[in-house]
Amino acid sequence: MKKNETIKVGISVGDINGIGIEIILKTFEDPRMLELCTPIIFASNKILSIHKKELNIHTQTHGIDSVSKCVANKVNLVNVWKEQVEVEFGKETALGGKYALLSLQAATNSLKQNEIDVLVTAPINKHNIQSEDFKFSGHTEYLEANLEGESLMILMTNELKIGLITGHIPIQKVAETITPGLIEGKVNLMYNSLVQDFKISKPKIAVLGLNPHCGDNGVIGEEDDTVIRPTLEKLQADDKLIYGPYSADSFFGSGAYKKFDGILAMYHDQGLAPFKTLSFGNGVNFTAGLNKVRTSPDHGTAFEIAGKGEASNNSFKEALYTAMDVFKNRSEYNELIKNKLRTRK
Known part of the structure; x- marks a missing residue:
């Protein structure tokens, strides 16, 4: 990352019938957030439009077809899929799991390729996401299998x-x-x-x-x-x-x-x-021990309030802040270790 660049935060949207997209959109209603990071959401414009209309949220997004085209000071949206998908707020459906996985896979691949700096994941439903490509008990286990290192789940404030x-x-x-x-x-x-x-x-x-x-x-x-x-x-x-x-x-x-x-x-x-x-x-789920930084809010899909506009984005916002802080701290630590090694030579 160049000196004056903001941290690129990749965001997977979780279950499309839950509160994930709502808490993401609410977070970036505040334009000051764009001074802290460059958000890159992995989903589709059609899905976000459905949520915006239902929830009366007016967060503007900038559609792109690849992370390389992301723009600072905008809420970037990578269109992972283009087809129209039915949203059934509050319901556990096969489509909800399918598109949660597509978003997560795209975001994880971008993280592995260093296109984004950190990953913040919105909540999935651990049952309907199960498939040939996802046979894990949660995000932590999936990311451990796809990244380097051994994971430790830390719930934190x-x-x-x-x-x-x-x-x-x-x-x-x-x-x-x-x-x-x-x-x-x-x-x-x-x-x-x-x-x-x-x-x-x-x-x-x-x-x-x-x-x-x-x-x-x-x-x-x-x-x-x-x-x-x-x-x-x-x-x-x-x-x-x-x-x-x-x-x-x-x-x-x-x-x-x-x-x-x-x-x-x-x-x-x-x-x-x-x-x-x-x-x-107000807590954050942080996956320690891996070579990349990932956080998420401390709650689930909250189907019972999905589509009602009642979801609090406090925990998601804290997850965002934590991911950025950890990325900076880890970068400084690694630089310090490098300098120590140079001094010893």
């Missing part, structure tokens, strides 16, 4: 960052999935992300236990004592500020989470239930 040791897997498989290698890998991913993506030079990380009361010395399960605790002790020996395991039931209610830069939960709802209680509607 400025004050709270919760990562997941295990992500979108059935609860019955959680205990058998948690191994010393997995814990160590996820801790290192969060540690590295806090350093390079958020400029925290010596991050403090808390790890939650798996069983109630961390097993109560083996009375309610042995994994905390036999798997988690020894792994954390090994990581602490590497001079990293890793603490735990902490009993998850009191960790958030007591305010203990405020003492840490990052928190790792053992499974999806253990981390996301308290996060959404504390921050829902």
Whole structure:
């Protein structure tokens, strides 16, 4: 990216029957957003026109047939498809999944080819998007398969960052999935992300236990004592500020989470239930660990309010800001590392 250029933000629209397009259009109703970034939406002019008319939103878009033709200070729209598609607000349909995937594929390919700098994804429906080309439990897994690196899902605000040791897997498989290698890998991913993506030079990380009361010395399960605790002790020996395991039931209610830069939960709802209680509607889903930056809002397709004009774009806007901040921080970090290597020669 050249010195005076704004960050190119690629945007996939998610399910066309949900609130994704609404929150995107609402965000760029404010022309000041175009001073911060160059947005590039991957969809079609016809789909956006349907949403604009239904929602009475007047955000102007600039149609292009390739990212190379994007224009600064405009909301660019890459026409990924040209056919007319039926929009059924609030309904889970096969077409909703099909065109969500087309948008995501186009945006991801552009990200891989360095045509855009970061990717912000609007919500998909994890059921209707399933196909021969998408056999994943969510965006995180799809992007890990298509980009370089190992992913770590982090739900975050400025004050709270919760990562997941295990992500979108059935609860019955959680205990058998948690191994010393997995814990160590996820801790290192969060540690590295806090350093390079958020400029925290010596991050403090808390790890939650798996069983109630961390097993109560083996009375309610042995994994905390036999798997988690020894792994954390090994990581602490590497001079990293890793603490735990902490009993998850009191960790958030007591305010203990405020003492840490990052928190790792053992499974999806253990981390996301308290996060959404504390921050829902203002949080961001950030995929750490990959060679490219991707964020999304902390909510789903919200079919129940789709097409009604009621959706808040706060979380999407925060996802946009976070993607840009992480991109800048990571670029500065990589430049710093390069300079250190040159100095040592």
